[in-house]
Amino acid sequence: MNLIIIVLSGVLIVFAVLILLVVLKLRNLQEERDNAELKLKERTFQLQEEQARFHASVTNLPLGYLMTTVGGTIFTLNDTFKKIFGIEHSIVTVGEIDKLYPPLNLTNHLRICIEDNKKIIVESGFGQKYLHIFISPITLEEQKIIGAVMLFEDITDSVVLERSKDEFFSIASHELRTPLTAIRGNTALLKQYYSDKFNDQNFSEMVGDIHDSSVHLIQIVNDFLSVSRLEQGRIKFDMAKIDLVREIFKVVEGLKNEAAAKSIYLKFDNNNPVWVMADKVKLKEVLINLIGNSIKFTEKGGVSINIEINNDFQKVKVAVSDTGIGIAEEQRSLLFRKFQQAGQNTITRDATRGTGLGLYISKLLVEGMGGEIRLENSEAGKGSTFSFTLKDVKV
Amino acid sequence: MAKILIVEDDPLILRLYQKAFSFEGYEVETAANGEEGLEKVRTIIPTIVLLDVMMPKMNGLQVLEKLKAYPETHNIPVIVLTNLAGQNDSERALAMGAVKYIVKSEHDPKQVVDMVREILAGYTRSEVPQAVNLTKS
Numbered sequence: 001m002n003l004i005i006i007v008l009s010g011v012l013i014v015f016a017v018l019i020l021l022v023v024l025k026l027r028n029l030q031e032e033r034d035n036a037e038l039k040l041k042e043r044t045f046q047l048q049e050e051q052a053r054f055h056a057s058v059t060n061l062p063l064g065y066l067m068t069t070v071g072g073t074i075f076t077l078n079d080t081f082k083k084i085f086g087i088e089h090s091i092v093t094v095g096e097i098d099k100l101y102p103p104l105n106l107t108n109h110l111r112i113c114i115e116d117n118k119k120i121i122v123e124s125g126f127g128q129k130y131l132h133i134f135i136s137p138i139t140l141e142e143q144k145i146i147g148a149v150m151l152f153e154d155i156t157d158s159v160v161l162e163r164s165k166d167e168f169f170s171i172a173s174h175e176l177r178t179p180l181t182a183i184r185g186n187t188a189l190l191k192q193y194y195s196d197k198f199n200d201q202n203f204s205e206m207v208g209d210i211h212d213s214s215v216h217l218i219q220i221v222n223d224f225l226s227v228s229r230l231e232q233g234r235i236k237f238d239m240a241k242i243d244l245v246r247e248i249f250k251v252v253e254g255l256k257n258e259a260a261a262k263s264i265y266l267k268f269d270n271n272n273p274v275w276v277m278a279d280k281v282k283l284k285e286v287l288i289n290l291i292g293n294s295i296k297f298t299e300k301g302g303v304s305i306n307i308e309i310n311n312d313f314q315k316v317k318v319a320v321s322d323t324g325i326g327i328a329e330e331q332r333s334l335l336f337r338k339f340q341q342a343g344q345n346t347i348t349r350d351a352t353r354g355t356g357l358g359l360y361i362s363k364l365l366v367e368g369m370g371g372e373i374r375l376e377n378s379e380a381g382k383g384s385t386f387s388f389t390l391k392d393v394k395v
Numbered sequence: 396m397a398k399i400l401i402v403e404d405d406p407l408i409l410r411l412y413q414k415a416f417s418f419e420g421y422e423v424e425t426a427a428n429g430e431e432g433l434e435k436v437r438t439i440i441p442t443i444v445l446l447d448v449m450m451p452k453m454n455g456l457q458v459l460e461k462l463k464a465y466p467e468t469h470n471i472p473v474i475v476l477t478n479l480a481g482q483n484d485s486e487r488a489l490a491m492g493a494v495k496y497i498v499k500s501e502h503d504p505k506q507v508v509d510m511v512r513e514i515l516a517g518y519t520r521s522e523v524p525q526a527v528n529l530t531k532s
Contacts, residue, residue: 174449174478177478178405178408179407181411182405182407182411185408185411185412185503185504189504192505218500222500
């Protein structure tokens with residue numbers, strides 16, 4: 001009997017313990033579930049937050065925004081996009097936009113972006129509109145592309161502004177040059193055909209000064225126009241294989257009278273052709289500027305031109321050295337800037353009758369031909385050496 | 396003496412070249428726009444034409460095209476005188492059959508007269524080149 005009681009109570013105890021364990025486990029599970037639910041809520045809230053942030057960013061973007069699948073099905077687009085494209089109804093694919101504005105060809109740009117898996121920037125437009133289009137792939141880990149983001153910037157206003165600026169310069173330069181030509185021409189005719197009537201020396205000097213000033217003004221107008229066009233990248237470089245030596249000889253020939261008038265030498269010895277890639281007209285302008293400058297700033301000694309061929313870098317260097325006034329240390333950094341003339345402050349600058357644009361134009365021209373221009377060395381009172389490089393061409 | 400026809404719409408520039416050529420003993424005729432210029436070339440048959448580019452009614456390049464298209468005028472040498480300094484314009488004018496392209500502001504009038512004299516001297520030594528060859532380049 002006792003044994004039965006013992007066994008029974010033992011079983012009961014085991015049961016009680018089991019029940020307790022179950023209850024505890026259940027409670028644990030409940031807690032875990034509660035925790036999970038809380039986490040889920042938190043996560044959902046975070047997602048909502050993220051979505052709200054994303055939505056606000058996209059909606060308020062001053063750029064047209066469009067997100068698409070790899071195949072060109074549109075996920076999201078913003079109001080700016082609709083405004084740029086003048087679209088009121090809903091659109092489903094990128095192809096539909098192409099149908100409305102065929103020159104855009106977005107489908108093709110999207111394809112290129114996905115195939116190359118890299119960001120592309122396209123300048124395009126339709127009708128009177130000009131656009132910058134940025135297309136960027138959306139990649140999941142391990143290069144898997146799931147779509148693309150397109151941004152559209154309406155640049156119509158700036159393009160129109162740029163254009164009118166260039167037109168203004170072209171028209172202004174033409175309109176300025178015509179009356180200046182009349183002044184230059186008439187004063188030249190006075191000097192050439194009426195000098196016997198100039199009994200007064202002051203009178204003849206005045207006519208001469210008017211003539212020289214008009215020539216100077218024409219040069220300024222030309223320089224302004226060149227700078228404006230070069231800065232806007234509107235000057236085309238016709239690169240061709242040309243003989244550098246021949247071009248230098250031509251310029252030296254043209255400037256030799258100027259050097260002779262100051263009784264200084266102008267030296268260039270080179271017999272064999274040196275072939276370079278350059279735009280003939282622009283190269284001539286750079287040479288005239290550098291050699292002309294050297295002559296202008298040299299009173300004793302002279303100017304020599306040397307060619308250095310660097311086979312390692314496939315470059316040819318032209319160095320123009322003079323024994324002129326040199327350039328002071330503190331002026332050197334300003335040399336190739338707009339409107340700068342070394343050693344000239346604003347009050348005395350017109351003494352040399354330059355525009356202060358020569359070296360700046362030369363720099364833009366040399367860089368446009370893929371070279372570099374610099375001041376090699378200079379010493380006040382002893383002279384300067386300027387150099388520029390061009391691309392070498394193997395014959 | 397050679398007969399020069401100057402086609403130029405700016406009265407000051409027209410007068411300037413008219414004087415420069417008269418001083419050197421040339422016979423000078425003038426026209427104030429492209430249309431008038433074309434008409435005068437046909438009636439006067441000048442030795443050489445100085446042609447401005449930017450002009451009302453018909454621009455210089457249009458005049459040049461017409462002159463080169465007609466057999467009775469296509470042998471008359473044409474010098475394009477302009478103040479547009481674009482390199483492309485000069486290439487275009489030369490391709491269309493002009494014998495020279497001169498930027499007005501770059502030269503004193505006497506230099507322009509000298510260039511014309513040089514061209515005319517060349518033409519009298521050898522026959523006037525067939526303009527057809529030039530237009531097709």
